[in-house]
Amino acid sequence: MLSVEGVAKTFVGRRPVEALRDVSLHVEAGDFVSIVGPSGCGKSTLFNLIAGIETPSSGRIAAGGETDADRRRLSCGYMFQKDLLFPWRSVLDNAALGLEVAGVCGRAEARSRARELLPRFGLEGFEGHRPAELSGGMRQRVALLRTLLLKRPLLLLDEPFASLDALTRRELQDWLRSTWRTGSEAALLVTHDVREAIYLSDRVYVMSPRPGSIVAEVAVPRGAGGSTGALAAAEVETAVLRALQIETAA
């Protein structure tokens, strides 16, 4: 589904910044994979490379079988750190933006496809509202709906819940776990929250401080029903935190 091989990125400029060094990772179809790492280690940069928005200094990226950056861009559903809703568009029109741009269907059809999914996204009755009238959690859900409606094979989620309070975040995590498969085959999530990574994913990659590289890959064991026991989760958390070189209390 996605393979990143020995990718490096240095931003050239007055003062060159080496953001990524020799990053390799793999995501198979059906996988939900997380990346955790300290702030500024190059996680968003990695996503921009995968999505074909920036070009790597070296290395190779293939997503959905595409290596060409322009075509790779269209196989990724990229949800940014910010919701980037357009304040002049209603909830419905914001959600339908991607479909409208893609031109796979007319504007009316795009809106009706978005409308169908509003209840599942907890946005029923809000289609006419403007983003400024929504809570932070609802805005994130609209942004997610805009991304998921495109049904791009690979989902890239860059800290989608970072700005939310703990309660709303938990609610959206539950809900993401049950919805992400609606249109996509695999998902890659960037987060600062180790527990969020463990709760949502099958595998966790740990990145080093800048220049970022992968320092550990930790599998999350899943019992029947897809949940992880408290003990197993604690073990995984310890392993991830150790890789991040954070002292744990236990």
Add this chain to the structure above:
Amino acid sequence: MSASVAAEGSASARTGAWLAAVLPPALVLVGLFLIWEGYVALSGIDAVTLPAPSRVLESALRSRDVLGRNALVTLYETLAGLSVSIVLGIALALAIDAFAPARRALYPLLVGSQTIPLVVIAPLLVLWFGFDLTPKVVVVTLYTFFPITVAFASGLAATDREALTLMRTLGASRLQTLRLLKAPQALPYLFTGLRIAVTYAMVGAVFAEWSGAREGLGIYVLLMKNSFRTDLVFAAVFLIALLSLGLFFLVTAVERLLVRWR
């Protein structure tokens, strides 16, 4: 969240806000008129040098037909010039935004165009185009296209970089990005430029008429001055101010209608 609070604002609250905006300048104006009136009455100054406001109003009402007819001509020229300006300003801003070479080539010329002394050029325009509509439209356009162009161009340039990246990931063409993102987000900027433009527009038209016209407030002011009707000169000046103010509020009203997300 502030938007939802504003949406709940009752009609009476809105009337209150409107009063708070209109009342202070109205009171200042009334005060000034009273001082003016008192000064004229006490000093015994003759009406050709400085007519009292009451006399200006009286004469204006008596000459309302001819004032109205001339005002209509000037208003028509103003609106024609503004229409050209809006089309030209938007086109130039789009060109400046789309091509870096256009920006380099056009900006110095645009700035240069604003240094043309219109006192010199207006009589020439009359010489070239005659006493009809064309020279007035040209002068109004020269007066007003610049703020529109600059405001809209900076609005387009102010588009959020991450939003542009979003459009790229969605696979948007340049035209789609312009239509769906850049143009709507630059709309408030366009209106800012337009508000500046309309305050100058009527003055431009009056000025062009001054250099040669058959009808219009500009030529009317000139004729009244020459026949020592200072009261009617003042009446025409107030009418110009009033009409410009009207245009300004018209633009604000249209903006309210189109830019409802602010």
